[in-house]
Amino acid sequence: MIEIRFHGRGGQGAVIASKILAYAYFLDGYHSQAFPTYGAERRGAPVAAYVRVDDKFINVRSPVVNPDYVIVMSGKLADTVDVSSGIKENGLILINSELSANHYNFEERCKVVCFDVSRIALKYGLGTKIMPIINVPILGVFSKITNSVSLESLKKATPKFVATGVDKNIEALEEAYNLA
Amino acid sequence: MNKDMMLGSEAVALGVKLSRPKVVSAYPITPQTHIIERLSEMVDSGELDASFIRVESELSAISAVLGASQAGVRAFTATSSHGLALMHEVLHWIAGSRLPVVLVNANRAIGSPWNIWTDQTDSMSQRDLGWMQVYCETAQEALDTVLQAFYVAEKVLLPIMVMIDGFILSHTLEEVIIPSQKQADAFLPIYEPEYFLDVDNPLSFGNAAKGDVFYYLREDMQHSMEASFGVIREAHNKFDEIFGRKYDIVERYYLDDAEIVFVIAGALTGTIRVAVDKLRALGIKAGLLKIRYFRPFPSDIVKNLLKSKEHVVVLNRSVSFGSAGQLAQEIKNALYYEPSKPKIYDYILSLGGKDVFVEDVVNLAKNVGNLKTSKILWRE
Numbered sequence: 001m002i003e004i005r006f007h008g009r010g011g012q013g014a015v016i017a018s019k020i021l022a023y024a025y026f027l028d029g030y031h032s033q034a035f036p037t038y039g040a041e042r043r044g045a046p047v048a049a050y051v052r053v054d055d056k057f058i059n060v061r062s063p064v065v066n067p068d069y070v071i072v073m074s075g076k077l078a079d080t081v082d083v084s085s086g087i088k089e090n091g092l093i094l095i096n097s098e099l100s101a102n103h104y105n106f107e108e109r110c111k112v113v114c115f116d117v118s119r120i121a122l123k124y125g126l127g128t129k130i131m132p133i134i135n136v137p138i139l140g141v142f143s144k145i146t147n148s149v150s151l152e153s154l155k156k157a158t159p160k161f162v163a164t165g166v167d168k169n170i171e172a173l174e175e176a177y178n179l180a
Numbered sequence: 181m182n183k184d185m186m187l188g189s190e191a192v193a194l195g196v197k198l199s200r201p202k203v204v205s206a207y208p209i210t211p212q213t214h215i216i217e218r219l220s221e222m223v224d225s226g227e228l229d230a231s232f233i234r235v236e237s238e239l240s241a242i243s244a245v246l247g248a249s250q251a252g253v254r255a256f257t258a259t260s261s262h263g264l265a266l267m268h269e270v271l272h273w274i275a276g277s278r279l280p281v282v283l284v285n286a287n288r289a290i291g292s293p294w295n296i297w298t299d300q301t302d303s304m305s306q307r308d309l310g311w312m313q314v315y316c317e318t319a320q321e322a323l324d325t326v327l328q329a330f331y332v333a334e335k336v337l338l339p340i341m342v343m344i345d346g347f348i349l350s351h352t353l354e355e356v357i358i359p360s361q362k363q364a365d366a367f368l369p370i371y372e373p374e375y376f377l378d379v380d381n382p383l384s385f386g387n388a389a390k391g392d393v394f395y396y397l398r399e400d401m402q403h404s405m406e407a408s409f410g411v412i413r414e415a416h417n418k419f420d421e422i423f424g425r426k427y428d429i430v431e432r433y434y435l436d437d438a439e440i441v442f443v444i445a446g447a448l449t450g451t452i453r454v455a456v457d458k459l460r461a462l463g464i465k466a467g468l469l470k471i472r473y474f475r476p477f478p479s480d481i482v483k484n485l486l487k488s489k490e491h492v493v494v495l496n497r498s499v500s501f502g503s504a505g506q507l508a509q510e511i512k513n514a515l516y517y518e519p520s521k522p523k524i525y526d527y528i529l530s531l532g533g534k535d536v537f538v539e540d541v542v543n544l545a546k547n548v549g550n551l552k553t554s555k556i557l558w559r560e
Contacts, residue, residue: 019353026185026355035352038296057355059450061348062537 002148003064004051007083008073009044013135017071018049019161021139024153025053033058046081053148067091071142073134075114078104094142096134115141117176124172126165136162136169140176151177182358188349188447191319191356192258192284192342193218195326197228198364199282201256203248205233205241210296211346212260212286219256238263242270242283249279250385252376254330257281260346261288261302268306271339275310275401277385280333280340280373282326283311287446287497288346289532297533298346300446304498304506310401312340312408313475315445319349319356324425325472327359331368331415336408338401345447347533359423367422405476412473429478431470434460435485438467440545441522443486443511444495445471448529448536452495455541466545471507479514487515489522491548495529495541504556527557534559 004021008014015036022034036049050064065086072078075097084093084106091110097103098119101112117134127133136158143151154173159166186194192215196204204223206216222228233244241257248255259267264285274281285303289295303313314329316322322344329340344350375383389397409429416427434456435441442452449470459466469485471478486492496505503509508526515521527544530536540559551557 022353023185031355032185033352033354035348038347038351059453060538061352061447061450062535065537 001058002053002069003067004053004069004071005064005067006049006051006071006073007077007081008047008049008135009077010047011044011131012073013133014047014071014073015049016161017073017135017139018051020136020154020157021142021149022051022053023157023160024139024149025051027153027156028150030055031057035061037063046077069094069142069146069148071138072096073138075099075103084110092146094138094145096138113141113145115176115180117141120172120176120179123175124168126168126172137172137176140173140178141180144177144180182360183355184358185353185355186319187214187351187353188319188322188344189214189286189351190218191323192326192344193222194356194358195323196256196284197222198359198361199256199327199330199368200228200254200364201230202253203231203233203245203255204228204257205235205244205248205255206257206259207235207238207241207263209238209260209263211288211298211350212258212263212284214350215258215284215286238266239270242267242274245281245283246270246274246277246279249274249281250277250377252373252378254334254371255281256283258284258286260286261290264302264306265290271306271309271311273386274339276397278337278401280330280337282329282333282340282342284322284326284342284344286346286350287343295532296346298348298447298497299531299533300343300498300506301531303341303343304500306341307475307506310338310405311475312336312338312405312473313343314340314472315343315474316349316472317447317449317470319352319354320425321427322349323356323359324419324423324427327364327368328412328415328419328427330371331418332408332411334371334373335411335414336404338404338408343446349447357425363422367418408476409478427472429473430481430485431472432485433468433470435467435469437465438489439465440491440493440548441467441469441486441489442493442495442541442545443469443471443507444497444529445474445507446497448495448497451536451538452541455538455545458538458542459545462542464545474507474510477510477514479510482511482514483518486511486522487518487520491525492522493525493527493544493548493551495527497528497530499528499531499556523551523553525551525553525557526555527551528559
């Protein structure tokens with residue numbers, strides 16, 4: 001089973017991203033599951049969302065505490081929330097950040113990849129400079145560096161969960177994939 | 181086979197659409213809101229040919245559904261927690277009027293303190309109404325159970341409450357096999373009630389009834405509950421024939437040779453399945469009994485499945501304060517007349533969405549020898 005944890009702030013689209021990713025795995029022929037932890041449902045509050053992927057139906061419904069992959073929607077969040085908590089041996093943390101991976105001091109047992117997804121989001125007019133919406137393009141980076149889910153399925157899954165700016169999101173997704 | 185992924189709440193909405201209700205009335209409340217959002221979209225787009233009655237509270241929603249059902253049409257509502265509590269009085273009236281209303285409740289704790297997460301206090305507080313109650317584990321089961329609920333309710337002439345867990349089922353995206361409308365229509369007949377409000381053939385519902393009549397009517401509700409098991413089995417058989425999916429009143433998982441049996445209802449059943457798998461891998465003979473129908477409670481089935489077991493750990497998700505977990509009460513009740521019976525542990529697994537991890541349940545089974553049967557057990 002592959003377990004994935006998203007960290008974001010309310011309004012950044014981590015929950016939507018988790019659904020797109022789970023659906024893309026489903027299109028790739030896997031069984032998958034996505035669900036959020038809702039705390040105080042408000043913009044700016046830290047939120048987590050989870051995806052599980054397996055070759056059989058997923059029965060377990062508890063939060064992911066030992067992820068294979070962690071996706072962090074903004075670098076600043078990784079300074080305040082322990083995003084590496086419980087990560088599996090050789091797990092991977094993908095952070096939307098313009099900084100280099102060396103900036104983040106996690107235990108050595110996991111790999112850290114930083115990628116400036118905000119820049120791509122802004123290029124395609126997704127969100128604002130203060131709050132770029134990177135939830136779709138970051139999945140392109142994830143697809144490329146993990147080779148775990150196909151870009152084709154992510155492109156097909158996106159319109160099911162994104163209400164506006166579908167084309168721009170898919171263009172940004174492709175560019176993020178190509179540059180990663 | 182047409183498979184897709186959807187939220188538990190969306191699966192409920194699809195099940196309702198396939199059941200072709202004529203009236204839907206509901207008031208939004210987390211974590212149920214997606215259900216009626218989807219249904220209102222379906223009515224708006226013409227996908228569902230029904231009246232969607234917007235109201236200012238759950239009391240009005242359930243009253244509108246009562247009226248619709250008395251007028252002789254299939255009627256649906258959905259709610260959760262405080263909303264279900266606000267419906268309480270009218271829930272009695274619907275059961276007493278023998279109206280086959282179907283209600284989906286997204287299980288959520290009731291305050292105070294304020295809490296939007298899942299437990300079964302809301303529906304367990306409504307167990308004595310004369311409504312049948314079914315608890316669902318997956319989105320597929322929720323969709324399928326809505327169809328079955330209309331079938332059973334309309335034959336038994338008692339309303340049915342279908343439970344889905346808030347968030348861990350209502351907000352979880354998972355795969356669902358999509359039934360066709362043709363299959364649904366083959367399963368669920370057109371609703372043609374014998375009695376309904378009709379200006380050309382005047383009659384009334386809920387007129388005054390003194391003790392002798394009232395007593396007889398209440399006795400008949402109990403008889404109908406008892407006799408409903410046959411209708412439920414008939415529904416399950418017909419469902420299997422048409423959709424190819426099997427359901428039962430309770431579900432067994434590694435139960436036959438189990439020495440430690442967990443009993444649970446609702447979506448956390450899935451997590452317990454995984455715990456049972458882990459325990460079996462460790463050589464511990466664990467098993468699971470999932471309760472789908474809580475009303476009518478399948479006492480005979482439960483008795484026969486559990487009487488020769490050694491340990492029965494009832495995983496309650498609600499408490500009757502000053503007494504016991506409501507699920508444990510039923511299990512003890514079912515086994516009372518057996519000459520030899522298992523040790524029954526009354527364990528409060530989770531309230532207000534307290535996380536349940538597989539390891540918690542594995543450790544519980546490992547320590548079963550140290551558990552007491554004399555009082556409610558709480559987590560460390």
